[in-house]
Amino acid sequence: MNLTAYLVVAALLFALGLGIALTRRNAILVLIGIELMLNAANLNLIAFWRYGAHPEPMTGMLFALFSIAVAAAEASVGLGLVIAWFRHARTSDLDAMTRMKG
Amino acid sequence: MIDTLVFLIFAGLTLAGAVAAALLRNLVHCALSLTVTFAGLALLYLSLGAQFVGFTQVLVYIGAVAILVVFAILLTRGSGALPGNLVTTSAWRIGWVAAVAVGFVLVAALQHAPFAQSAAAAPAVSVQQIGQALMGPFVLPLEIVGVLLTVALIGAVIVAMPERQGEDQ
Numbered sequence: 270m271n272l273t274a275y276l277v278v279a280a281l282l283f284a285l286g287l288g289i290a291l292t293r294r295n296a297i298l299v300l301i302g303i304e305l306m307l308n309a310a311n312l313n314l315i316a317f318w319r320y321g322a323h324p325e326p327m328t329g330m331l332f333a334l335f336s337i338a339v340a341a342a343e344a345s346v347g348l349g350l351v352i353a354w355f356r357h358a359r360t361s362d363l364d365a366m367t368r369m370k371g
Numbered sequence: 372m373i374d375t376l377v378f379l380i381f382a383g384l385t386l387a388g389a390v391a392a393a394l395l396r397n398l399v400h401c402a403l404s405l406t407v408t409f410a411g412l413a414l415l416y417l418s419l420g421a422q423f424v425g426f427t428q429v430l431v432y433i434g435a436v437a438i439l440v441v442f443a444i445l446l447t448r449g450s451g452a453l454p455g456n457l458v459t460t461s462a463w464r465i466g467w468v469a470a471v472a473v474g475f476v477l478v479a480a481l482q483h484a485p486f487a488q489s490a491a492a493a494p495a496v497s498v499q500q501i502g503q504a505l506m507g508p509f510v511l512p513l514e515i516v517g518v519l520l521t522v523a524l525i526g527a528v529i530v531a532m533p534e535r536q537g538e539d540q
Contacts, residue, residue, distance in 0.1 A: 272488050274378060274382075275415070275419070276481050277481055278382045278386065278415070281474055281478070282386065283477065284470050284471065287470040287473055287474075288466060288470030288471070292393075292467060295398060297443050297444055297447065301392060301402075301405050304405075305405075308408070308409070311428075312412060315419050315421050318421065319419040321486075321487070321488070326496055327501070327504040327508075327509075330421055330423070330424055331509055333424050337427055337432075338519075341436060342523035344439060346523050348442075348443040349528070349530040350531075352446055352531045353530045
């Protein structure tokens, strides 16, 4: 397989994640869409690590590892926020979150 | 030939999980199809020769993030089907038009992008080398990620902690 095939899969996964984040009304599913977009970026990093011309064989892989760690932190804080909001409003529907407007 | 077949199976698994997460009504089913997508991505990493990242993906995403998502769904009592019809709202249509446009532009750009590819085998990276790189040139990012994870842990606990009644006012 070549580089472009992996990049096309990553692009489609990014578009699907964007669609989920834009269209689903549940806050948890919006977070799921953001996770999918981050995963698509990680797939790009690993594909370039494998197929690119690299003088330094470590950098691409460690970028992906750090990105996974940051995404895990983002997921935990985001889901904590959803649970805190649910405790106030008894819903996780984004359309009902109009009180969060500035 | 067999490489192409394996790649198509893995890519199809990944994208099918994402499509199911986009379309299913039951939130628990969405979380399970998300797990399928994460597993497909781990298989793609393994097929690219990045064993350590593949197993990290299994540990972090399937082991931790998917469980966290399921817990959040059950804690917010969202396991039932969503009310109303998802398909007919105008926001749904506009959102998917935007997403499809972004995907189309990305794929069209990739078809004409002249990337310099090396046909060499995957760079052999052992776990020992990863450990030495993390303790050597990458020690500062490692420390920052450690601080970030600690802050996120404490912050998530404090944000989700129940407020005591009448204390803040």
